Amino acid sequence: MTSAALRSRAWKLLEMVTTPLLPSDYLDLVSPLRAGADLRGRIEAVHPETSDAATVVIRPGRGWRGHTAGQYVRIGIDVDGVRLWRAYSITSPTDRQDGRVTITVKAIPDGKVSNHLVHRTKPGTLIQLDQATGDFVLPETKPAKVLYLTAGSGITPVMGMLRDIEFDDVVLVHCAPRPQDVIFRDDLHELVADKKLRLIEVHTDTDGRLDIGRLDALVPDWAERQTWACGPAGLLDAAEEHWTRHGVPERLHTERFRPTIAAVGDGDGGEVTFSTTGRTVDADGTTPLLDVGEGAGVLMPSGCRMGICFGCVTPLKAGTVRDLRTGEITEAEPGVLIQTCVSAAAGPCDIER
Amino acid sequence: MTAIDPTAHLTAEQIEELGRELDAIRDEVIADRGEKDAAYIRRVISVQRKLELVSRGVLLFSIFPPAWLIGTAGLSVAKIMDNMEIGHNILHGQWDWMRDPKIHSTTWEWDHVSPADQWKHSHNELHHTYTNVIGKDNDLGYGIMRVDEDQRWHPFHLGQPLWNFINACFFEYGIAAYDLELGKNLHKRRRKNPEFRARARAVGRKIRKQVLKDYVIHPLLSGPSFLTTLAATFTANLIRNLWTHSVIMCGHFPEGVQVFERRSIKGETRGQWYLRQMMGSANISGSKAMHFMTGNLSHQIEHHLFPDLPSNRYAEVAVKVRALFEKYELEYVTGPLPKQVFSAWYKVFRLSLPNKKPKVKKPDRGQELVAA
Numbered sequence: 001m002t003s004a005a006l007r008s009r010a011w012k013l014l015e016m017v018t019t020p021l022l023p024s025d026y027l028d029l030v031s032p033l034r035a036g037a038d039l040r041g042r043i044e045a046v047h048p049e050t051s052d053a054a055t056v057v058i059r060p061g062r063g064w065r066g067h068t069a070g071q072y073v074r075i076g077i078d079v080d081g082v083r084l085w086r087a088y089s090i091t092s093p094t095d096r097q098d099g100r101v102t103i104t105v106k107a108i109p110d111g112k113v114s115n116h117l118v119h120r121t122k123p124g125t126l127i128q129l130d131q132a133t134g135d136f137v138l139p140e141t142k143p144a145k146v147l148y149l150t151a152g153s154g155i156t157p158v159m160g161m162l163r164d165i166e167f168d169d170v171v172l173v174h175c176a177p178r179p180q181d182v183i184f185r186d187d188l189h190e191l192v193a194d195k196k197l198r199l200i201e202v203h204t205d206t207d208g209r210l211d212i213g214r215l216d217a218l219v220p221d222w223a224e225r226q227t228w229a230c231g232p233a234g235l236l237d238a239a240e241e242h243w244t245r246h247g248v249p250e251r252l253h254t255e256r257f258r259p260t261i262a263a264v265g266d267g268d269g270g271e272v273t274f275s276t277t278g279r280t281v282d283a284d285g286t287t288p289l290l291d292v293g294e295g296a297g298v299l300m301p302s303g304c305r306m307g308i309c310f311g312c313v314t315p316l317k318a319g320t321v322r323d324l325r326t327g328e329i330t331e332a333e334p335g336v337l338i339q340t341c342v343s344a345a346a347g348p349c350d351i352e353r
Numbered sequence: 354m355t356a357i358d359p360t361a362h363l364t365a366e367q368i369e370e371l372g373r374e375l376d377a378i379r380d381e382v383i384a385d386r387g388e389k390d391a392a393y394i395r396r397v398i399s400v401q402r403k404l405e406l407v408s409r410g411v412l413l414f415s416i417f418p419p420a421w422l423i424g425t426a427g428l429s430v431a432k433i434m435d436n437m438e439i440g441h442n443i444l445h446g447q448w449d450w451m452r453d454p455k456i457h458s459t460t461w462e463w464d465h466v467s468p469a470d471q472w473k474h475s476h477n478e479l480h481h482t483y484t485n486v487i488g489k490d491n492d493l494g495y496g497i498m499r500v501d502e503d504q505r506w507h508p509f510h511l512g513q514p515l516w517n518f519i520n521a522c523f524f525e526y527g528i529a530a531y532d533l534e535l536g537k538n539l540h541k542r543r544r545k546n547p548e549f550r551a552r553a554r555a556v557g558r559k560i561r562k563q564v565l566k567d568y569v570i571h572p573l574l575s576g577p578s579f580l581t582t583l584a585a586t587f588t589a590n591l592i593r594n595l596w597t598h599s600v601i602m603c604g605h606f607p608e609g610v611q612v613f614e615r616r617s618i619k620g621e622t623r624g625q626w627y628l629r630q631m632m633g634s635a636n637i638s639g640s641k642a643m644h645f646m647t648g649n650l651s652h653q654i655e656h657h658l659f660p661d662l663p664s665n666r667y668a669e670v671a672v673k674v675r676a677l678f679e680k681y682e683l684e685y686v687t688g689p690l691p692k693q694v695f696s697a698w699y700k701v702f703r704l705s706l707p708n709k710k711p712k713v714k715k716p717d718r719g720q721e722l723v724a725a
Contacts, residue, residue: 016570019562020462025455026402081391083452118439306626308660309477310446324381335452337459 030138032126035062041075043125046117053106053153054118055091057070060101060129064276067132069094069257070163073103076128076243076335085333086113087257089157089230090132091184095352106153136228136255138165141227147219149239149320151175151210151231157255158230159184168194171219175202175210175231202238206317212238223248230255258333270348274298277353284347288324288339298353300340307342308334314340359611360486362626372624372683378673382666390423391451393665397438398456405431405531409571415581430646433596435464437648442664444473445629447659467529468561471552475532481660485612485633492605493612495520495527496536499704500605501612506707517698524594562592594648599694600637604605606651606697607635609686619652630657631678636671636687644668654685 015025024037032040034209041058047052051085067073067090076085085284088103107118136157146167148158155174162172182201182307188221191197200218202210212235215222223246229239236254243252272292277299283292294298303311308327316332323330329346330338338353355375363371409499413422440463442448462469466618474525475491481488488505494500496522498513520527533556538549569587611632618629637643637651644651644667652667655674662670677686688696 002497013570015561016565019566020464020559026406028398029402056482076451078451080387081389081451082387131531249630303474303478304482306482308481309473310449310661311473311478313446313449325376326383330555337449337452337457340427 024058025245033059033061037061037063041101041129043121043123043127045119045123048118049104049183050106052118052155053104055102055104056121057100057102058127058129059099063128064099064313065102065131067207068103068137069161070137071132071134072128072136072157073101073132075103077113077116077121083114083335085128085335089160089255091156091159091280093160095164095337104153104156104159105184114188128267134255135170135254136230137161138167138228139226144169145221146170147222147227148174149226149227149229149231149235151182151235153257154229154231154255155183156230158228159187161228162191162197163187171198171200171225172194173200173202173210173215173218175235177205178192178203210235212242215242221249226251226253228253228255230257235278252278269345270319270343272348273318273350274353275350285322285346286324287344288341289321289338289343289345289349290353292345293340293353295350300353302341304312305337305341310339312340313337314343315352317350317352320346320348322346333342360632360685363628366634367681368624368628369622370624371677372622374677375627375658375674376623378670379662382659382662386450386490386663386666390663390665391453394439394443394456394663395453396583396649397434401431401434401439404434405594408679412571412582412585413577414578415575415585418449421581421585425592428585429585429592429596432464432589432593433646436593436597436601437650438645438664439463439648440465440469441650442650445468445477447663464563465528465609466525466556468559469556471532471555472528475534475705477660484616484630485610485658486615486629487612488615489618491531491534494533497707498701502610502704502708503614504704506704510705514698514702517701519599521589521595522596525590526560527562532556539643562627572684584649600647600650600688600699602695603690604634604650606685606700607688607693608696608700609684610635612675627658630654631674631683633657634686635693636685637693638687639662639689641668654687 001323011023017023018026027034028037031037033042034214040061041064042081043056043318044059045057047057071089071295072087072089074085076083078084078103079181088105089210090101091104092100092102105114134157138161142165146169148161148170150158150172151174157174162170166180172188174182174188177186179201182188188197192199204210219225227239227243229236233256236256240249240253240254243249269283269287270285271280272289273280274293274296277298280297281292281296283289288305289304290300292300294302301312301314303309305312314337316330316336320329320331321338322328322345324342324344330336330343332349360368361514375613404427408424408431409428412424412538415424440461440600443456443461443464444458446458449458451457454460465472478560480490485493487501494504498515499506499510533552535709538546543549565615571586572579572582584587611690613629613633618625621629631654634654634657636654639651649664649667650656652671655667655670656661656664658674659670678713687693
């Protein structure tokens with residue numbers, strides 16, 4: 001018998017010993033970051049960058065496959081006992097000696113996860129991780145001239161790139177309200193002092209928002225550069241239009257942090273899609289989605305029909321729903337399940353059924 | 354309905370007001386639910402797993418009597434924790450709000466021969482929706498016993514103290530059979546129903562795994578302690594079964610608990626549903642440890658009002674619920690475990706015989722309720 005077959009036999013035996021749990025349920029108690037476990041990470045430190053941004057140092061589990069500069073990672077962290085998932089750009093270089101990775105988080109107003117990470121997270125916290133992903137990365141062959149165009153926390157994937165690969169000719173145009181709001185300002189100025197970077201800071205509180213037309217003056221040869229841009233949708237929309245108008249759209253690479261913002265409805269309901277069966281119906285804001293689905297002829301799991309038995313829980317793939325008992329709005333996120341018997345559409349939504 | 358309706362003094366408006374007050378209690382807990390609650394269930398799960406591991410480890414040497422005693426006691430407690438505070442409550446969806454897929458009603462499996470999904474249907478859906486409604490709630494005597502005067506007597510019931518004792522010893526198998534609705538489904542025609550057969554196969558698989566673990570693999574791993582480990586796991590399962598059976602009997606069987614007729618729940622309002630849960634359940638009083646070992650089902654009344662609230666919150670909710678019982682002049686049935694167990698068993702014995710003449714019984718009962 002091969003060793004792999006032996007191992008699988010031994011594992012089967014172990015499963016018999018631990019049934020109805022799995023051996024991993026017990027191993028997770030002592031070694032949550034081991035090879036073979038669900039990918040997790042442990043937060044080892046949180047370093048403030050500005051008054052509302054911090055860099056979080058994460059020791060990833062053994063299953064971590066590394067990242068490419070510019071990529072992001074989805075993390076799942078428990079905030080007030082509820083697991084929430086968010087994506088953050090990785091800001092550490094790919095060759096960091098101790099194997100740790102960092103993300104840099106800017107606390108956005110009312111942001112549950114970002115405020116938790118910046119202001120309240122304690123070292124030692126265990127988080128869930130996905131493998132790094134994203135195609136906002138540099139090409140294999142080095143471009144001769146590079147332009148980075150960023151605003152606010154849009155600097156984070158670019159910082160990952162700047163720390164990872166050096167270019168002969170690289171310009172960064174970065175927008176932030178005030179000098180003290182510039183994340184990584186010291187690191188950036190060090191790069192400038194070492195002549196590794198030309199930096200143009202735009203302070204929007206005094207200079208006003210960056211008018212993309214000003215690029216001609218700030219970086220006269222912008223059209224010849226391969227450009228990576230990351231920031232709010234307004235800036236990226238303007239950039240895309242500008243690059244297209246000048247006939248060089250292929251030289252612009254953009255990263256949008258929030259590609260689609262879920263529209264929170266006004267309680268008037270919306271179009272409900274049952275994506276597995278491919279049915280779409282209009283629903284008002286007061287009819288339980290269970291009834292809506294059944295009315296549309298979709299086979300819905302159901303139970304007590306009064307929010308007690310959880311026999312009807314179904315994944316919410318997109319959109320928002322309202323709990324008919326509390327009025328609480330739930331937005332679609334990976335892993336979010338809703339009780340269809342007490343939830344109504346709070347806008348367009350997609351139920352996996 | 355019982356002879357004298359203990360809720361007759363309440364107007365329809367009062368009942369709806371009561372419902373609103375209970376909703377407010379529920380909303381308060383939900384608004385406050387958070388990190389501490391999540392930490393609680395994680396800690397309980399972690400302690401249970403460690404206790405089970407250590408106990409089974411000790412039992413590898415159960416050939417030595419002290420090891421047998423410690424290991425058996427530890428494993429009994431671990432199994433009770435798994436079934437009561439952890440399994441029962443997670444399967445109610447009490448911790449689904451954490452969005453942790455590993456501590457979720459849709460993924461949890463427990464140390465029990467009834468597969469989680471079948472139990473969720475018979476317990477969460479049928480029992481909790483139709484609590485104490487004769488003919489709808491099979492928990493009322495589990496279909497093998499008569500536990501209320503209004504249930505029809507049959508000579509079969511003469512043996513019910515014995516059936517109940519046997520059921521207590523093998524309670525998890527009783528539950529599995531009950532979830533399968535075995536009595537109803539063993540009729541020739543129903544036996545062939547593919548849906549029933551699939552569910553029966555699932556139970557068979559679960560039993561095989563559980564028995565293999567407890568009575569084959571684990572004793573084999575113990576080598577020279579084979580027989581003592583076998584005896585230890587059998588004892589632990591027996592203790593767990595007797596304990597859970599006692600706790601569950603106390604939930605709905607003690608004197609003072611009401612049952613309801615099928616037609617009484619037609620068009621039931623939320624307030625009326627709440628009222629039925631209040632009158633159909635009974636609590637067990639006692640220490641914190643006692644509440645923990647019953648999986649907080651000692652707060653059966655609160656659990657029936659709010660089956661999906663985290664179990665660690667029932668104690669604080671009970672204070673407010675009890676105040677509402679007083680406000681609306683209703684009887685809050687509670688008592689220490691021995692008293693409630695005795696009361697429930699007494700009823701099992703008493704109702705194994707046909708009813709006495711109603712003239713004697715009914716005023717008695719009315720007085721008892723009014724007095725309370």
